[in-house]
Amino acid sequence: MDRHIKIIATLGPGTESYEAVRELVESGAKIFRLNFSHGGREFFEKMVKIIRRLEEETGLTLTVLQDLSGPKIRTCDVGLGAFEVNKGTEVMLGTREKYEGGDELFICLDIPEMFEGVKEGDPVALSDGMIRFVVKKIEGDCLIRLEATNSGMCPPRKGITFPGMKTPLAPLTEKDKADLAIGMELGVDVVAMSFVQKPEDICNLRAEMIQYKRRVPIVAKLERVAALECLEEILREADGIMVARGDLGLELDLAELPAAQKRIIKACNQAGKPVIVATQMLLSMVNSPMATRAETTDVANAILDGADCVMLSEETAIGRYFGDAVRFMRKIAYEIEKFMFETNAAGGVSDDENLPPSTFLSHAAAMLAGKTMARAIVCHSTSGATTRLLSSCRPMQSIYGLSSDPIVRHFTNLSWGVIPAEPLEVIDDHQERAEIFVRQSPDFEVGDIVIVTAGQPEKGKSVTQTNVVKVYEKLEPNES
Numbered sequence: 001m002d003r004h005i006k007i008i009a010t011l012g013p014g015t016e017s018y019e020a021v022r023e024l025v026e027s028g029a030k031i032f033r034l035n036f037s038h039g040g041r042e043f044f045e046k047m048v049k050i051i052r053r054l055e056e057e058t059g060l061t062l063t064v065l066q067d068l069s070g071p072k073i074r075t076c077d078v079g080l081g082a083f084e085v086n087k088g089t090e091v092m093l094g095t096r097e098k099y100e101g102g103d104e105l106f107i108c109l110d111i112p113e114m115f116e117g118v119k120e121g122d123p124v125a126l127s128d129g130m131i132r133f134v135v136k137k138i139e140g141d142c143l144i145r146l147e148a149t150n151s152g153m154c155p156p157r158k159g160i161t162f163p164g165m166k167t168p169l170a171p172l173t174e175k176d177k178a179d180l181a182i183g184m185e186l187g188v189d190v191v192a193m194s195f196v197q198k199p200e201d202i203c204n205l206r207a208e209m210i211q212y213k214r215r216v217p218i219v220a221k222l223e224r225v226a227a228l229e230c231l232e233e234i235l236r237e238a239d240g241i242m243v244a245r246g247d248l249g250l251e252l253d254l255a256e257l258p259a260a261q262k263r264i265i266k267a268c269n270q271a272g273k274p275v276i277v278a279t280q281m282l283l284s285m286v287n288s289p290m291a292t293r294a295e296t297t298d299v300a301n302a303i304l305d306g307a308d309c310v311m312l313s314e315e316t317a318i319g320r321y322f323g324d325a326v327r328f329m330r331k332i333a334y335e336i337e338k339f340m341f342e343t344n345a346a347g348g349v350s351d352d353e354n355l356p357p358s359t360f361l362s363h364a365a366a367m368l369a370g371k372t373m374a375r376a377i378v379c380h381s382t383s384g385a386t387t388r389l390l391s392s393c394r395p396m397q398s399i400y401g402l403s404s405d406p407i408v409r410h411f412t413n414l415s416w417g418v419i420p421a422e423p424l425e426v427i428d429d430h431q432e433r434a435e436i437f438v439r440q441s442p443d444f445e446v447g448d449i450v451i452v453t454a455g456q457p458e459k460g461k462s463v464t465q466t467n468v469v470k471v472y473e474k475l476e477p478n479e480s
Contacts, residue, residue, distance in 0.1 A: 031065055061409050196220040202237040222264060274308040281295065
């Protein structure tokens with residue numbers, strides 16, 4: 001059985017060599033995340049060159065995902081260093097000019113906009129949520145009194161969040177714009193936008209891309225409660241979604257996170273858009289050759305929920321067992337997908353009679369593949385939209401997504417069960433292109449049944465929606 005889930009590996013100091021990236025590819029990773037919160041142009045240029053070299057050597061579609069930093073809100077250092085707080089300890093939080101020295105515990109946040117709208121009783125989380133406070137009193141402009149609700153160390157230059165509060169900072173920073181310019185020049189395939197709060201944020205990034213004469217797909221990272229409140233609108237504007245559980249887990253009560261993940265994935269599946277689940281999936285494998293039982297179950301449940309991609313961060317960026325982590329994730333996928341198809345838990349074909357024609361044809365193709373026990377589905381889709389719809393039907397068979405557009409091929413690589421491929425352009429007939437692909441591909445043997453879907457343009461037109469579904473059998477060359 002083919003494995004359908006897609007594995008994203010974050011590249012970093014632990015995987016910056018050709019040999020390391022090749023091991024990740026051989027282990028099952030096909031998408032590579034470049035985290036622009038860390039590293040510089042030289043590193044990213046080197047990584048893109050390695051990925052493109054491996055793409056040429058292996059014949060596989062390997063996707064480069066640029067992850068923009070966004071407005072990471074960090075505290076600053078007023079010379080106090082790290083200090084310890086206990087539950088009930090009171091600490092002042094204010095801009096640098098409010099610090100008066102002395103023995104008073106003070107956390108510096110030199111971003112005046114962040115104090116707007118803060119009220120007594122609001123939560124505040126420091127250092128990735130390790131230390132939590134509640135606002136006890138507003139002492140004045142850009143100065144508030146906090147009370148610790150747990151104990152721990154408060155070091156400077158750490159991330160600070162105000163869970164549930166709409167952040168007044170735009171998600172596309174000047175750094176992001178400079179990084180986007182680097183990404184466009186290096187030819188990244190997909191851009192992930194951090195801290196998206198509303199659909200206009202996606203529009204602003206797309207407008208920024210125009211000057212580079214490239215329009216690459218945008219993945220919205222959901223890390224704010226505000227984004228969950230307008231999920232449908234963001235889904236309409238974004239090309240894909242990332243459930244970024246690190247920051248989202250600071251915004252929500254942790255007990256609410258699993259249900260939020262499931263709701264987001266369900267909405268993405270219904271919209272036919274790829275969804276990535278990220279953060280701490282196999283975190284213990286940074287320093288251990290084995291994952292925990294809880295991590296194993298977490299990965300399996302993300303796949304069972306309907307995720308298209310599962311992502312490794314520190315596990316492959318700095319981990320000692322980066323290849324083992326990818327291989328183990330792939331093994332989990334194999335076992336849980338087998339269970340999904342055995343128990344019909346993969347979701348799949350809808351019985352909604354009000355589907356638009358192109359969607360209905362995708363569902364019909366997936367149903368035919370199941371009924372005929374086809375070897376695969378071959379979909380010629382210029383834009384990739386039908387390929388993604390087929391993926392959301394969750395057929396047991398792999399979906400060969402044919403498109404002449406490299407941007408489309410690299411993006412459909414994020415969709416569950418899709419194997420991107422390039423058709424012969426010498427033939428205009430899209431259906432014939434798909435059939436020739438089957439005849440020429442070594443992946444198919446004589447006698448294999450394949451479901452072919454294509455958009456066959458009318459005379460004088462170059463583009464159309466999918467309007468052909470065909471059961472095709474690969475015959476001996478002289479019989480074709």
